[in-house]
Amino acid sequence: MIGPGAMIAFPSGPCHNALAMAAPFAERVEMRPATAADLPDISRIMNYPPEPPMAMLLGSKRARRLGELFVLSGASIALESTTVAILDGAVVGVLDCGSQYGVRLTAGRLLRMLPQMLFILGLVTPRALHGMWLRQRVQFDAQPDAFAISELYVDEALRNRGIGGRLLRHADELARRQRASRICLETGITNPALRLYERHGYTVLAKKTSTGYKRMTGSPGRVLMSKDI
Numbered sequence: 732m733i734g735p736g737a738m739i740a741f742p743s744g745p746c747h748n749a750l751a752m753a754a755p756f757a758e759r760v761e762m763r764p765a766t767a768a769d770l771p772d773i774s775r776i777m778n779y780p781p782e783p784p785m786a787m788l789l790g791s792k793r794a795r796r797l798g799e800l801f802v803l804s805g806a807s808i809a810l811e812s813t814t815v816a817i818l819d820g821a822v823v824g825v826l827d828c829g830s831q832y833g834v835r836l837t838a839g840r841l842l843r844m845l846p847q848m849l850f851i852l853g854l855v856t857p858r859a860l861h862g863m864w865l866r867q868r869v870q871f872d873a874q875p876d877a878f879a880i881s882e883l884y885v886d887e888a889l890r891n892r893g894i895g896g897r898l899l900r901h902a903d904e905l906a907r908r909q910r911a912s913r914i915c916l917e918t919g920i921t922n923p924a925l926r927l928y929e930r931h932g933y934t935v936l937a938k939k940t941s942t943g944y945k946r947m948t949g950s951p952g953r954v955l956m957s958k959d960i
Contacts, residue, residue, distance in 0.1 A: 757893030760823065762901050765813035772822035773815065774802040777884045784919060784948035788862040789855055796851045797859075804844055808882055814901060816885075816894055823889050826898045827882035828905050858947070865944040869952040871917050871937065877957060878902075878911035883924075895924065899931045906960055915957040919950045932958040 765773065780786070781794035789797065801807035808827045816824030852859045873879065880902050885894045906914050918924060920938065933956040940952035 757897045759818060760894055760897050761817045762814050762826075762897075763817060765808075765810055765815045765825070767810065769815050769822055770803055770810075773808065773813070773825050774799045776822065776825050776886050777802055777807070777882070780887060782919070783921075784950040787949045788947055789852070789859055793851055793853075793855065797848065800844060800847055800851065804840065806840055806844065812881075814898075814905075816898055818889070818894075823886045824894045824898050825882060825884045826880070826902060828880050828902055829878060829909075862944075862947045865941055865947060869939040869941050869944050871939065871953070871955045874915045874955075874957075877913045877915040878906035878909060878960075880914060880916040883916070895927050896931065899927070903960055911960065913957050913959045915955060917953055917955050920952050920954055921950050925954070925956075928956055934958065 778795045778798035781791055781798055785794040785798070788794070798807065808825070809829075812827055812829045814826045814828070815822045816826070849856060880899075883895065883898055883902075885898070902914060914933075915936075916928065916933065918928070920940070935954050936957050937955045938952065939954075945951045
């Protein structure tokens with residue numbers, strides 16, 4: 732799944748012009764496997780700013796801190812399956828392929844994180860727990876027959892320049908190496924990155940909505956997308 736969000740924003744001008752401007756920039760981006768030393772940069776890219784549904788649910792500050800905790804504790808990405816995009820020596824994008832959030836958040840890990848989670852959430856803990864329960868209702872089960880993109884994020888300062896597309900093309904390469912026949916991802920219905928995924932051949936397979944989830948997060952729900960390779 733793509734969760735917490737894979738947020739990639741897009742300009743309001745014509746897509747053709749934006750893509751033409753982005754292409755030379757994106758070609759300068761290199762890909763390499765992530766290491767533990769990259770975790771602070773990965774956390775920054777994934778949590779600054781936090782995705783809108785989490786910000787609305789918890790408040791921006793709490794959402795950032797909780798997101799940081801999840802990344803640094805290994806509950807939000809699987810480092811062994813994560814690729815970072817590098818531009819001029821700096822981490823500018825994150826791609827986690829082939830792992831599932833539900834697998835990483837084991838009972839033991841959750842118990843170890845619980846004191847810090849309660850400290851971060853404070854008085855909004857009941858609201859957070861209810862929101863997380865509602866989030867589970869709009870998420871999709873793992874797709875065992877597909878190569879899964881679990882997380883895709885681009886540095887906020889460098890969005891709209893083709894880095895997201897470069898990460899998706901890298902995911903295609905990884906999927907082909909594993910002889911996968913299709914790739915799937917999950918994301919929010921209101922995520923602007925939907926247009927990016929559609930341009931790269933993804934189509935919506937299913938949609939889950941919840942009035943309660945929308946009331947608490949501002950997002951109607953999530954979609955499952957897939958493409959053949």
